Amino acid sequence: MSDGIMTGIEYDDFLDLGYEPAGTELVCEFTIEPAAGMSMEAAASRVASESSNGTWAALHVDEDELTELGAVACGIDGRTVTVAYPTALFEAGSMPQILSCIAGNILGMKAVDSIRLEDCDWPESITSGFPGPQFGPSVAREKLDAGERPVLATVPKPKVGLSTDAHARIGEEAWRGGVDLLKDDENLTDQAFNPFADRLAESLAARDRAQEETGERKDYLVNVTAETTEMLERVDLVAEHGGGFVMVDVITCGWAAVQSVRERCEDHGLAIHAHRAMHAAFDRLDHHGVSMRVIAQIARLCGVDHIHTGTAGLGKLANEDTPGINEWLTSDCHGLRPVLPVASGGLHPGVVDQLIDALGTDIIVQAGGGIHGHPDGTHAGAKALRQSVEASMAGTDLETYADDHAELATALEKWGAETPR
Numbered sequence: 001m002s003d004g005i006m007t008g009i010e011y012d013d014f015l016d017l018g019y020e021p022a023g024t025e026l027v028c029e030f031t032i033e034p035a036a037g038m039s040m041e042a043a044a045s046r047v048a049s050e051s052s053n054g055t056w057a058a059l060h061v062d063e064d065e066l067t068e069l070g071a072v073a074c075g076i077d078g079r080t081v082t083v084a085y086p087t088a089l090f091e092a093g094s095m096p097q098i099l100s101c102i103a104g105n106i107l108g109m110k111a112v113d114s115i116r117l118e119d120c121d122w123p124e125s126i127t128s129g130f131p132g133p134q135f136g137p138s139v140a141r142e143k144l145d146a147g148e149r150p151v152l153a154t155v156p157k158p159k160v161g162l163s164t165d166a167h168a169r170i171g172e173e174a175w176r177g178g179v180d181l182l183k184d185d186e187n188l189t190d191q192a193f194n195p196f197a198d199r200l201a202e203s204l205a206a207r208d209r210a211q212e213e214t215g216e217r218k219d220y221l222v223n224v225t226a227e228t229t230e231m232l233e234r235v236d237l238v239a240e241h242g243g244g245f246v247m248v249d250v251i252t253c254g255w256a257a258v259q260s261v262r263e264r265c266e267d268h269g270l271a272i273h274a275h276r277a278m279h280a281a282f283d284r285l286d287h288h289g290v291s292m293r294v295i296a297q298i299a300r301l302c303g304v305d306h307i308h309t310g311t312a313g314l315g316k317l318a319n320e321d322t323p324g325i326n327e328w329l330t331s332d333c334h335g336l337r338p339v340l341p342v343a344s345g346g347l348h349p350g351v352v353d354q355l356i357d358a359l360g361t362d363i364i365v366q367a368g369g370g371i372h373g374h375p376d377g378t379h380a381g382a383k384a385l386r387q388s389v390e391a392s393m394a395g396t397d398l399e400t401y402a403d404d405h406a407e408l409a410t411a412l413e414k415w416g417a418e419t420p421r
């Protein structure tokens with residue numbers, strides 16, 4: 001045993017309400033409900049301890065053999081706890097390891113009845129280890145011809161079960177009608193009824209025909225979600241076929257896989273569309289889990305170009321603070337490119353004006369049922385969505401614009417300005 005000084009690491013070693021975080025630390029904000037009989041101070045300290053280098057018991061260590069990496073619970077305001085983590089605690093460029101600290105054991109420990117990771121303030125010492133987006137919002141003008149209007153996307157419905165031909169045909173109708181992007185649904189990957197390689201080839205051929213006819217650049221968000229090695233092969237196949245984008249279900253794939261896809265997409269110049277299926281397992285409860293704000297931050301560091309962030313309450317899915325999340329995604333973060341937010345889920349032409357009022361025009365507006373459920377079919381549905389965006393961009397109310405745009409008029413007659421559940 002060396003002659004280092006033996007020190008006890010007691011729980012209050014992790015609590016210092018007078019501590020001011022240095023600019024090089026990762027500062028996390030948690031909402032916590034302490035366990036019965038536990039003070040906020042004790043619970044806050046246990047959170048800082050368990051998520052950095054401590055545990056439930058006091059420890060005796062030889063200081064000569066220990067790099068001090070303890071986090072500090074440095075703020076308590078009601079149920080909000082702020083914890084500052086030293087950068088040296090984290091492996092540079094590893095999102096899995098960072099999350100194993102700040103969203104690991106602490107989410108399940110008995111010292112708190114509930115805990116939610118609400119927000120992170122990422123220092124450059126950490127963001128510099130991540131690539132961030134390759135394109136971000138520039139896809140609207142670098143890869144597509146959306147100009148200043150929102151990028152329009154659709155996903156064929158039914159979400160799975162369509163044959164490869166039907167999928168490509170629906171895509172062609174939607175592209176011809178005026179959308180920029182066709183997107184696979186989150187659970188369409190490589191199934192017998194619509195194999196990945198066939199769907200990729202046929203849909204891109206349809207894309208090329210639609211580009212020819214409309215004179216506008218179109219593209220396809222093909223879902224490459226799979227085991228990581230397979231996913232990388234699918235990314236290569238997209239590049240070989242002349243695609244410009246891939247789609248990844250980032251939560252179900254995992255962030256390590258997203259980092260691998262981001263690296264491969266850099267080689268090919270492919271943009272990444274992040275679907276967030278399963279996020280509600282983390283962010284739906286307002287008192288426990290991980291907020292969508294943090295999920296979006298993680299996605300930006302890992303390098304997605306667009307991510308679904310909700311419809312500001314206008315769609316079919318429970319949403320949280322979409323405007324705040326979008327604002328962070330497009331704000332400066334140590335030089336990381338911004339991310340293009342995607343509004344989707346229950347959207348149709350009748351709510352596009354409210355959506356743009358709420359979220360602005362630097363978004364992707366995605367509609368599935370809101371296009372393919374149009375009484376006159378997909379082509380008319382896509383035209384109606386495009387017309388609703390044109391009206392909003394021109395500052396004309398939808399009803400007036402619909403007077404000489406039949407497809408929009410039919411959509412408004414069917415859905416009005418109501419938002420579905």
Ligand SMILES: O=C(COP(=O)(O)O)[C@H](O)[C@H](O)COP(=O)(O)O
Nearest residue numbers: 308310317344345346347367368369
């Ligand atoms: O298929 C759709 C929308 O289809 P539709 O337009 O028919 O509702 C998307 O998977 C949801 O938008 C996901 O939700 P979110 O975008 O909130 O992640």
Ligand SMILES: [Mg+2]
Nearest residue numbers: 155159185186
């Ligand atoms: Mg879907």
